[in-house]
Amino acid sequence: MIKAPLPRWADVVLLPLLNVVLAFLIGGLIVLSVGQNPLRAVQVMLYGAFGYGTGLGYTLYYTTDFIFAGLAVSLAMQAGLFNIGAEGQAYISGLGVIFIALAFNGLHWAFMFPLMIVAAALFGAAWAFIPGYLQAKRGSHIVITTILFNFIAISIMSYLIARVLKPAGLTSDESAPIDAASRVLQLKTFIPFFKTAPVNITFFLAVAALFGFYWLIWRTKFGFAVRALGFNPTAANYAGISNQKMIMIVMALSGALVAMVAVNNVGGVQGRLIMNFVGGAGYVGIAVAFMGKGHPVGVALAALLFGMLYQGGSELAFSMPGITREMIITIQALVILFTGAMGDMLRNPVARLFALASPPVAEKR
Amino acid sequence: MDFTDIINILAQTVRLSVPLIFACLAGLYSERAGIVDIGLEGKLLASAFAAAAVAAVTGSPWLGLLAGIGGALLFSAVHGLASINFKGNQTISGVALNFLAAGLTAYLGTSWFKRGGFTPQLSSGQRFGPIQLPYAAEMREVPIIGPIYSGLISGHSLLTYLAFLVVPLTAWVLFRTRFGLRLRAVGENPKAIDTAGISVTLLRYQALVITAVLVGIGGAYLSIAAGAGFNPNMAAGRGYIALAALIFAKWKPWPALLVCLMFGFLDSLQLRLQGIKFPFVGEIPVQAIQVLPYILTVILLAGFIGRAVAPKASGLPYTKER
Numbered sequence: 006m007i008k009a010p011l012p013r014w015a016d017v018v019l020l021p022l023l024n025v026v027l028a029f030l031i032g033g034l035i036v037l038s039v040g041q042n043p044l045r046a047v048q049v050m051l052y053g054a055f056g057y058g059t060g061l062g063y064t065l066y067y068t069t070d071f072i073f074a075g076l077a078v079s080l081a082m083q084a085g086l087f088n089i090g091a092e093g094q095a096y097i098s099g100l101g102v103i104f105i106a107l108a109f110n111g112l113h114w115a116f117m118f119p120l121m122i123v124a125a126a127l128f129g130a131a132w133a134f135i136p137g138y139l140q141a142k143r144g145s146h147i148v149i150t151t152i153l154f155n156f157i158a159i160s161i162m163s164y165l166i167a168r169v170l171k172p173a174g175l176t177s178d179e180s181a182p183i184d185a186a187s188r189v190l191q192l193k194t195f196i197p198f199f200k201t202a203p204v205n206i207t208f209f210l211a212v213a214a215l216f217g218f219y220w221l222i223w224r225t226k227f228g229f230a231v232r233a234l235g236f237n238p239t240a241a242n243y244a245g246i247s248n249q250k251m252i253m254i255v256m257a258l259s260g261a262l263v264a265m266v267a268v269n270n271v272g273g274v275q276g277r278l279i280m281n282f283v284g285g286a287g288y289v290g291i292a293v294a295f296m297g298k299g300h301p302v303g304v305a306l307a308a309l310l311f312g313m314l315y316q317g318g319s320e321l322a323f324s325m326p327g328i329t330r331e332m333i334i335t336i337q338a339l340v341i342l343f344t345g346a347m348g349d350m351l352r353n354p355v356a357r358l359f360a361l362a363s364p365p366v367a368e369k370r
Numbered sequence: 371m372d373f374t375d376i377i378n379i380l381a382q383t384v385r386l387s388v389p390l391i392f393a394c395l396a397g398l399y400s401e402r403a404g405i406v407d408i409g410l411e412g413k414l415l416a417s418a419f420a421a422a423a424v425a426a427v428t429g430s431p432w433l434g435l436l437a438g439i440g441g442a443l444l445f446s447a448v449h450g451l452a453s454i455n456f457k458g459n460q461t462i463s464g465v466a467l468n469f470l471a472a473g474l475t476a477y478l479g480t481s482w483f484k485r486g487g488f489t490p491q492l493s494s495g496q497r498f499g500p501i502q503l504p505y506a507a508e509m510r511e512v513p514i515i516g517p518i519y520s521g522l523i524s525g526h527s528l529l530t531y532l533a534f535l536v537v538p539l540t541a542w543v544l545f546r547t548r549f550g551l552r553l554r555a556v557g558e559n560p561k562a563i564d565t566a567g568i569s570v571t572l573l574r575y576q577a578l579v580i581t582a583v584l585v586g587i588g589g590a591y592l593s594i595a596a597g598a599g600f601n602p603n604m605a606a607g608r609g610y611i612a613l614a615a616l617i618f619a620k621w622k623p624w625p626a627l628l629v630c631l632m633f634g635f636l637d638s639l640q641l642r643l644q645g646i647k648f649p650f651v652g653e654i655p656v657q658a659i660q661v662l663p664y665i666l667t668v669i670l671l672a673g674f675i676g677r678a679v680a681p682k683a684s685g686l687p688y689t690k691e692r
Contacts, residue, residue, distance in 0.1 A: 035474070039481040087461055145671035146617075148408060148461055152610050153664045153671075160661035168655060291465065329480050331487075334473030338466050346452040346463035 011356055021303070021344055023351050025296060025310075028339035035335060041328055046321060053320025054313040060320070062193065062202020066274065067286075068312030069204065070266045072211040074290025075308050076218050077263035079299040083222055084255040085235035090136060090151030091263040092287025093158030094129045098264035100162075101128035102271040103170065103278040106183040117187045118206070121272045126261035132158065133260025134253060141249040147256075155287075166280055180278035189273035205273035210265060215301040231255060263287060285334070289315075292337045295345035311337070373514075377521040379638050384522070384530065385596060387634030389414065389605075391533045392588025393612035394619070394626045395540050396581040402544065402621060403577030404557040404683040408464030409449055410585055411609025412471030417442040417589025419475040422489040422600035423482065425496050431594050434496070435529075438590030439583050445471065446582035454574050457687035468609070476602050487602035489593070498527040498595040527595040529587060536584065540623040553577055557681035560688040570688045585609075607664070614667040621681065636663050 011020075033043035054064045074091050081088035101124035106117065136150040163178075170180040190206045193199040222228035233241040234251050242248055270282045289311050296310075297303025311333075318333045343350070393410050400407045420441030425434030445467050452463035479487045503524035510520045544550040552573055556563045560570045592608075593600045611633055619625035640659040647653050 035477070039478065087465075089465060139668070139672050143672040145668070145673065148465070149610060149614060149617075150668060150671060152607075153614075153668050156607055156664045157661055157668075160657040160664075164655050164657035288469065292469075295462070329477060331473050331476035331480065334469055335477055336473075338469030338471075338473050341462065341469060342448070342452065342466035346458040346460075346466055347456050348458065350456045350458075 011352070011359060015355060015359065017298070020348070020351060020355065021296065021298060023355070024343040024348060025340060027351075028336065028343045031339055032332070032336045036328060036332065041325060046325060046328055049321050049324050050313065050317025052317075054317040058198040059200045059202045060316060062199035062204040063319075064309075064312045064316040065192075065208055066202060066204040066269070066312075067315040068308045069208045069211045069269050070286040071289050071293050071308035071311045072215060072304060073265040073269075074263050074286050075293030075297060075304040076214055076290075076301070077259040078290045078294035079297065079301075079304055080218070080222075080231070080262060081255060081259045082294055082299045083228075083235050084231045084251060085238065086137075086140070086252065086255060086259075087148050088133070088136075088151055088256065088259050089148055089291065090133060090154045090287070091259070091290045092283055092285065093151070093155035094133045094260040095263045095266040095283045095287050096155075096158045096162050096281075097132040098125040098129035098260075098267035099271045099278050099282060100165065101125040101264070102267045103180050103183075106187055106272060107181060110187060111184045112187050114187055114190050118189055118268075118272070121189070121268050122210070122265065125264040125267045125272075129260035129262075129264025129267070130257040131260070133263075134257040137253040137256025140256075141252040159281075163280060166278060170278060178280055182277045183272065185276070188276050189268065191273065203274040205269065207265060207269040207273055210268075214262065214265070215305050218304075219301045263290065289337060292340045292344075295348075296340050298344075374517060374521070377517045379635075379642055381522050381525070382638035382641065383631060383635040384526065385634075386637045387630045388530050388533045388596070389588045389592050389608050390612050390615060390630040390633055391537065391627060392584050392591065393609055394615045394630050395536055395623060396584035396588065397613055397616045398540065398544075398621055398623060398626060399553070399577045399584070400581040401616065401684055402557045402681055403553050403574050404560060404681060404686065404688070405449075405453055405574055405578065406460045406464065406685040407449065407581060408461055408613065409445060409467035409471075409609075410464075410612055411605050411607065412464075412468035413442045413445045413582065413585045414589040414592065414605040414609045415468075415471040415475055415603070416445055417586040418593040418604050419471075419479060419489070419589075419600045421586075421590035422492065422593035422597075423479075425492055425594045426483075426490045426599065429496050431497050434594045435498075435587065435590045438594075439586030442582040442586030442589060443579065446578040450575055450578045453687060454571055454578075457689065460685050460687075472603065475600070479600065479602070489600040492594060492598040496594070497598055498529055498591075500525045500527055501531070527591070529591045529595045532587065533591075534627075537623050537627045544623065549576075554681070557683055560683050564688070564690065574688075611663060611667060614671055617680070618670045620679070633663055633666075636666065 036043040036046055053060050055061055074095070077091050078088055102121045105120045105124040109117065109120065132154065136147055136154055139145045139150050140147040166180065167178045171178055172181045192204050192206065192208070193202060222231060230241065230246045230251055233244060233246060234248055238248050266283060266286050271278050275282055293304055293307040293311055296307035297305070314333050314336060318330050321328045322330060393414055397407050397410050417438035421434040421438030424437035425431050428434070449463050449467060452458040453460040476487045479489060483489055506520040506524035509516045544554065552563060552568060556570055556573045563573065564570050589605070592604055597604070612630070615629040615633060616626060619629045640662060643654060643659050644656055
């Protein structure tokens with residue numbers, strides 16, 4: 006295959022953008038095919054996501070989840086690993102948050118917040134470490150093991166929530182509540198603009214994580230090792246990097262990153278451990294990572310886009326009953342398909358366009 | 371637990387293994403041809419939905435079955451396009467297709483039928499019902515052989531019997547025909563196939579078509595033979611378990627049948643054990659039993675019981691040198 010040279014901006018910005026547009030066009034066609042107006046849907050979504058305080062607050066709350074999930078998948082991706090288990094890792098991390106929160110219930114949130122972060126990270130890292138270990142030492146395919154670990158996590162959590170953590174006298178399956186004073190600080194307490202939205206200071210942690218991610222991957226020795234492993238495992242091995250060790254560390258870190266979804270939801274929004282609090286954020290992370298090409302800037306934009314889709318999507322359900330939230334899973338799938346699996350589909354046509362647009366340059370020898 | 375109980379558990383085992391057998395053999399064709407198919411789960415789901423939707427609208431299980439296969443073919447076409455023509459990452463394409471199936475079936479299901487993702491309940495004429503083999507009723511009273519014949523062998527749907535026919539057929543195609551030889555070769559060394567003047571692309575697409583037909587039947591079985599309609603997330607991880615079974619069976623048809631039967635047996639046992647109190651242990655929580663097949667799969671994959679070597683070119687797009 007002829008690898009036509011493309012300007013860097015076309016490779017980094019134009020191609021992914023075209024792929025995302027394509028995904029949304031097809032999504033629009035599907036909406037159209039069941040007799041709904043996709044343009045009106047977009048309008049409703051945009052207003053629902055950005056048009057007023059509560060809506061924007063919800064968008065940022067979802068974005069927080071998706072940044073962490075997207076970074077977690079991106080980190081694994083940089084090392085050439087495909088972590089589909091973010092969903093289960095975040096779910097298990099809820100245990101860490103609730104254990105520490107109930108143990109020190111009533112502690113001021115400023116002390117509780119870091120405790121929750123550490124506890125969640127430990128649980129998420131441990132849960133992600135196992136598939137990492139199995140991949141590194143036993144050679145089992147990480148994609149399949151992480152998927153299976155999602156199923157296992159669901160079973161463990163529904164058992165623990167319904168049988169162990171549920172206080173006597175409660176009818177719904179959930180843990181005891183965390184004291185209001187110990188919950189992660191909500192932005193609405195000092196920015197009244199957000200009204201009832203659940204966005205909390207975990208959002209700032211997410212923004213910090215974006216910068217931290219960039220620094221870690223492109224400015225440290227560890228990051229170099231991660232990228233070397235992803236780019237060429239054999240070469241990494243020759244360079245003296247222990248691939249096995251790296252796989253395990255990267256997976257654990259990936260689990261620790263997505264664990265912050267549990268801090269956001271269990272510690273901040275719900276104030277208790279409930280069934281399925283992750284709500285698919287781990288899976289959205291896959292789409293976010295591919296769309297963002299594993300780079301923090303891309304991840305931030307993609308996470309915001311999906312945050313908008315999620316918040317706007319729930320608005321849609323009210324004003325356009327024909328469009329359900331499942332449509333977003335479809336969009337998510339199309340984004341993964343076009344930016345992840347068929348990312349190079351448009352490369353040759355675009356390269357041809359560029360060749361047409363620019364006058365032929367004499368080849369330098 | 372008496373003899374009838376055992377027969378019941380075994381009959382249930384057969385019923386639960388059928389979708390696994392179809393999906394596993396489906397995966398066998400594409401993986402032998404060098405295409406990893408994580409998307410089996412999504413294809414099962416899509417074809418279960420297509421089959422139930424068409425069977426509900428037309429009233430014909432046969433049209434439903436065709437629709438199921440059609441749905442799987444459509445998904446296979448996208449997978450082929452991504453992984454053969456555009457040389458994309460096959461794992462990512464498969465994962466995307468799984469999400470696509472989950473999203474589309476739920477979305478189209480709620481839009482079309484307005485029942486929260488469920489398709490209308492199918493009547494017995496709209497699905498593949500149990501078939502009574504000749505003399506099943508008369509044989510029932512004969513000791514030992516009677517219950518085995520009328521309880522275990524007779525009384526399954528057409529698709530169940532088909533599943534058990536596809537296994538020897540696959541073994542024959544794969545190891546006794548020219549097509550099978552080429553299929554195996556293209557998964558091990560596509561360059562050799564190319565050098566011999568045979569189209570790698572065509573062979574791989576042929577494999578994907580067979581995959582789609584088989585997994586399509588498996589999906590249709592879920593919604594219009596075993597069940598009476600589609601419900602959201604009906605595949606429930608069977609596609610992944612089939613994939614694990616395939617690895618454990620080392621990509622061979624007969625071992626695949628055995629592994630699928632074993633998973634079916636575990637599943638049947640877990641249904642049976644729910645709510646039963648054991649001496650000393652007491653009642654085992656439902657979740658602990660439900661999680662068993664997944665844990666077993668992890669253990670199998672970790673290679674604690676034998677090591678599996680995949681077809682050599684599996685997962686690699688083929689690029690002709692210019």
